[in-house]
Amino acid sequence: MNIDRRHLPATLLTLAGLVAATASGIANALPLFTRRADQLLIPITGTVTTATEDISLKGIARIRSTEFSDADFNGPPGAVLFIDFVNVVGDGMTSKTRFFAHGENRVVRELRATDVVELNFLITPVNAKATATSIPVLATFQLTFNVDQGQLIAATGTFSTPDF
16 A cells, blocks of 8 residues: 655644644634524414415424524624425415415524514415416514523414515
8 A cells, every 4th residue: 555655744743733732722712603503393374365365374384593603703692594384385265276385595683582583485376387476475483592502492483465
């Protein structure tokens, strides 16, 4: 077996430096970008009113929360939220047309004990032609965090008609 001896000293020095820094506690004194990740699956329901009919929606919202803090800039802790809909379907109450929700939303928020997040997204009729019009929906989430731990501990959500 042939070993390229030109790179061996640099590799050994790097490894020795990492071991020494870890053993001496220097690595623990360095400011770190810390993270904590949590996930909740919550039931979500509601009704969207269109010009022609009401659409009843229900399904599951998956909320993945990653808490972060940055000691370098002394900023307040925050949370990155990834919110997507799992098996969210709806039925037109008059036409009986089936609808489904799609897409994922990313939101960055300052970490607070309670927070309200409102997201607009689209629902589309199942088996619709590419030219079919999507319908906007408002999803409102009430979030509860354990600020000391940076943990998303509870959430509720509802669907409604947006006000635009």
